[in-house]
Amino acid sequence: xxxxxxxxxxxxxxxxxxxxxxxxxxxxxxxxxxxxxxxxxxxxxxxxxxxxxxxxxxxxxxxxxxxxxxxxxxxxxxxxxxxxxxxxxxxxxxxxxxxxxxxxxxxxxxxxxxxxxxxxxxxxxxxxxxxxxxxxxxxxxxxxxxxxxxxxxxxxxxxxxxxxxxxxxxxxxxxxxxxxxxxxxxxxxxxxxxxxxxxxxxxxxxxxxxxxxxxxxxxxxxxxxxxxxxxxxxxxxxxxxxxxxxxxxxxxxxxxxxxxxxxxxxxxxxxxxxxxxxxxxxxxxxx
Numbered sequence: 001x002x003x004x005x006x007x008x009x010x011x012x013x014x015x016x017x018x019x020x021x022x023x024x025x026x027x028x029x030x031x032x033x034x035x036x037x038x039x040x041x042x043x044x045x046x047x048x049x050x051x052x053x054x055x056x057x058x059x060x061x062x063x064x065x066x067x068x069x070x071x072x073x074x075x076x077x078x079x080x081x082x083x084x085x086x087x088x089x090x091x092x093x094x095x096x097x098x099x100x101x102x103x104x105x106x107x108x109x110x111x112x113x114x115x116x117x118x119x120x121x122x123x124x125x126x127x128x129x130x131x132x133x134x135x136x137x138x139x140x141x142x143x144x145x146x147x148x149x150x151x152x153x154x155x156x157x158x159x160x161x162x163x164x165x166x167x168x169x170x171x172x173x174x175x176x177x178x179x180x181x182x183x184x185x186x187x188x189x190x191x192x193x194x195x196x197x198x199x200x201x202x203x204x205x206x207x208x209x210x211x212x213x214x215x216x217x218x219x220x221x222x223x224x225x226x227x228x229x230x231x232x233x234x235x236x237x238x239x240x241x242x243x244x245x246x247x248x249x250x251x252x253x254x255x256x257x258x259x260x261x262x263x264x265x266x267x268x269x270x271x272x273x274x275x276x277x278x279x280x281x282x283x284x285x286x287x
Contacts, residue, residue, distance in 0.1 A: 030074065034062040034081040045085060045134040046097075048077040051120045052127040056106065059085055059134055060115040072127065074120075086265075087114035087179045088200050089136035094118060099130035113198075176203040178259075180267030184214070184285025186223055188276070194223060196285050199267050201259055203229075203237065210239045212259060212270050214285065225272055225283075227257040236260050241274050252277070 034045065047057055047064060053071025057064065062084040068074045088110050096103040100122065107117040122128050177200065184196035195217040202211045213224040227239025241255040255274015261267055272283040 029068075030066040030076055032064045032066075032076045032079050034064065034079045034084070036062060036084070037080060037082050043081075043083050043085070043089065043134075043136045045079065045081040046131065047079045047118075047134075048129060048131045049120070050075045050077060050127050050129050051099075051101075051122045053122055055120050057118040057120065057132070058115055059118075060109075061085060071122070077129065085109060085114070085116065085134065086136065086177070088177055090175060090177065091135075091137040092116070093135050095133045095135065097131040097133055100124060100128050101130070103130055103132055176205070176265075177201070178203075178261045178265045178267045180287035182267075182285055182287035184270070184283065186214070186216075186281065186283045188281035189279050194218070196223070196283070199270060199285055199287075201261065201267050201270070209242075210237055210257065210259060212257065212272070214270075223283075225253065225257055235262065235268070241272065244276050 045059055047059065049055065049057060049066055051068075051071070051074045054069040055071075055074040056067045056069060058067065059079070062081065064076065064079040066074050066076055086109075092108060092110060094105040094116070099120070101120065101124070103118055103120045105116070106119045107115065109116045116134055118132055120130050122130075179198065179200050181198050182196075184199075186194040186196060194214075197215040197217070199215075200213045202213075204210070208229045209226060210229055211224060211226050213222055216223060224245040225241060226243045226245070227241045229237060229239045231238040237259045239257040239259075241253045241257050244253040253274055253276045255272065258269075258271045259267065260269045266287060267285075268287050270283065270285040273281075275281065
């Protein structure tokens with residue numbers, strides 16, 4: 001049967017269904033590389049996109065992805081950052097700057113493996129430009145004076161040691177975060193045992209504590225260990241284990257925790273040995 005032989009009403013109905021199907025077909029995500037402007041202080045990324053109906057903006061590291069949920073394909077105008085978005089940014093927040101509709105944070109990068117997701121809902125016919133800011137703390141210049149670790153160096157770490165340089169003494173503030181991807185194992189007498197994946201290390205210089213949190217082969221379980229820093233030597237942080245969390249909810253722990261980090265905020269290795277509720281365990285992770 002040819003198109004010419006169709007009744008005009010039938011043809012109009014078919015064309016209407018075809019146009020609806022095309023409009024509802026999801027478009028290919030648009031990607032962009034951020035323009036990094038540099039500069040110290042707190043972190044900031046500003047995006048500008050054009051949306052007709054509903055879309056989601058994803059920011060990870062120095063890349064952006066724009067997904068059209070419905071309506072005409074959304075487009076990028078710009079993505080400007082003074083530094084890439086960290087995997088676990090401190091004090092992360094989102095501010096919608098411009099646009100006639102709604103834009104709001106759907107997923108925080110700290111709970112979404114480093115990816116921030118912002119949803120934009122444009123209520124009126126036609127396309128509209130939307131601008132938003134992603135903000136986070138980066139321990140700006142002139143940070144608080146570092147604590148002297150008990151039995152260790154009064155500076156954290158010593159100037160010029162381990163390739164970190166003197167900037168660590170006065171510009172990084174009290175909270176310093178590291179992260180890494182790798183593989184390791186947690187073995188406990190009597191179980192449970194875990195395969196370890198990514199790790200996040202937070203050094204709190206004001207409290208003199210270090211925390212190591214691991215993603216495991218069980219998606220809902222995270223192993224966290226907290227230790228009181230006893231010594232800093234170059235790129236190695238030694239601590240006396242204080243507690244372990246999400247094993248037995250929260251449990252007292254005794255033992256030693258050693259973290260080796262790099263100047264680019266990557267974690268190189270973590271070793272923990274001791275006992276939890278009188279049960280011996282050991283943990284070894286390598287990036």
